Amino acid sequence: MLKIFNTDMPDSYPEQISKYLSRFTVGIAGCGGLGSNCAVALARCGVGKLIIADYDIVTLQNLNRQYYFHDQIGRLKVHALRENIQRINPAIVVKAFDMKLCVSDVIELFSGCHVIVEAFDKAEMKQMIIETVLTQMQGKYLVAGVGMAGWGKSEIIHSRKSDNLVICGDEVSEVSATLPVLAPRVGLVANMQANEVLDILLREFTPITP
Amino acid sequence: MKINLNNREEVFESEEMSINQLLAAKNFTFRMLVVKVNGVLVKRHQFDQQMVKDGDDVMVLHLITGG
Numbered sequence: 001m002l003k004i005f006n007t008d009m010p011d012s013y014p015e016q017i018s019k020y021l022s023r024f025t026v027g028i029a030g031c032g033g034l035g036s037n038c039a040v041a042l043a044r045c046g047v048g049k050l051i052i053a054d055y056d057i058v059t060l061q062n063l064n065r066q067y068y069f070h071d072q073i074g075r076l077k078v079h080a081l082r083e084n085i086q087r088i089n090p091a092i093v094v095k096a097f098d099m100k101l102c103v104s105d106v107i108e109l110f111s112g113c114h115v116i117v118e119a120f121d122k123a124e125m126k127q128m129i130i131e132t133v134l135t136q137m138q139g140k141y142l143v144a145g146v147g148m149a150g151w152g153k154s155e156i157i158h159s160r161k162s163d164n165l166v167i168c169g170d171e172v173s174e175v176s177a178t179l180p181v182l183a184p185r186v187g188l189v190a191n192m193q194a195n196e197v198l199d200i201l202l203r204e205f206t207p208i209t210p
Numbered sequence: 211m212k213i214n215l216n217n218r219e220e221v222f223e224s225e226e227m228s229i230n231q232l233l234a235a236k237n238f239t240f241r242m243l244v245v246k247v248n249g250v251l252v253k254r255h256q257f258d259q260q261m262v263k264d265g266d267d268v269m270v271l272h273l274i275t276g277g
Contacts (some may be wrong), residue, residue: 030277032277033277034277035277119277120277121275121276121277122275123241123242123273123274123275124242124273126242126273126277127242127243127244127273130244130271130273131244131251131253134244134246134251135251145277146271146272146273146274147274147276148276148277149276160216160217162217162246162249162269162271163246163249165246165269167271171271171272171274172272172274173274173276174274174275174276175274175275175276181276181277186276186277
């Protein structure tokens with residue numbers, strides 16, 4: 001009995017978390033500053049499948065905040081991000097969609113996801129996905145990023161919940177010519193979104209003491 | 211009436227008010243908004259008809275560009 005117990009040592013906590021998360025699928029709508037950084041954080045934790053969507057290509061100007069590299073300039077963001085995720089963890093399944101999402105795409109691509117991450121740039125697109133999920137995908141968890149331009153003011157970044165909608169950001173700092181989005185602050189919000197995703201996915205996780 | 215607005219208790223003198231009246235009272239002049247009353251999305255064209263009453267839970271989210 002003791003022998004069996006010794007050879008069947010439970011995994012360490014991080015391994016148990018990673019194994020548990022491998023059963024989940026997360027959708028990421030937009031692969032810019034929020035989406036690329038959030039996807040990488042979720043991949044590092046071991047979320048099993050990521051469905052990523054964006055229509056843009058990597059530019060030099062993106063590299064001040066987005067999870068891409070200089071030698072990826074000119075490539076589709078979804079392809080570059082898939083490559084970066086799989087360099088971190090080849091076991092993660094990444095479904096990459098090169099498209100500008102509309103209402104029916106959101107429903108079709110993300111209906112099988114446990115959680116959707118809103119990572120668009122434009123306010124209009126943020127509104128579109130929030131309205132779509134609230135009215136046509138009721139009960140689905142959506143984690144949105146709202147307000148992260150500029151620098152400093154770490155203390156006003158927060159998360160708040162309204163049923164299955166989670167909002168991360170400062171909700172006031174809009175991007176403009178003099179207030180760009182930069183790596184540290186968009187990284188804070190992107191990782192806060194990933195943290196909220198884990199909070200949802202790990203609700204029923206019960207670790208075994210190693 | 212007493213309502214829960216963005217997870218905070220707020221008291222207004224009127225017994226009920228429309229979404230547009232509520233937004234005006236709070237000086238919310240945002241262009242892109244998502245409004246929920248008791249968990250249900252209210253579209254912009256309903257902002258005059260949809261009334262907010264005592265005890266309601268209201269979420270107003272101002273959507274801004276950046277990401």
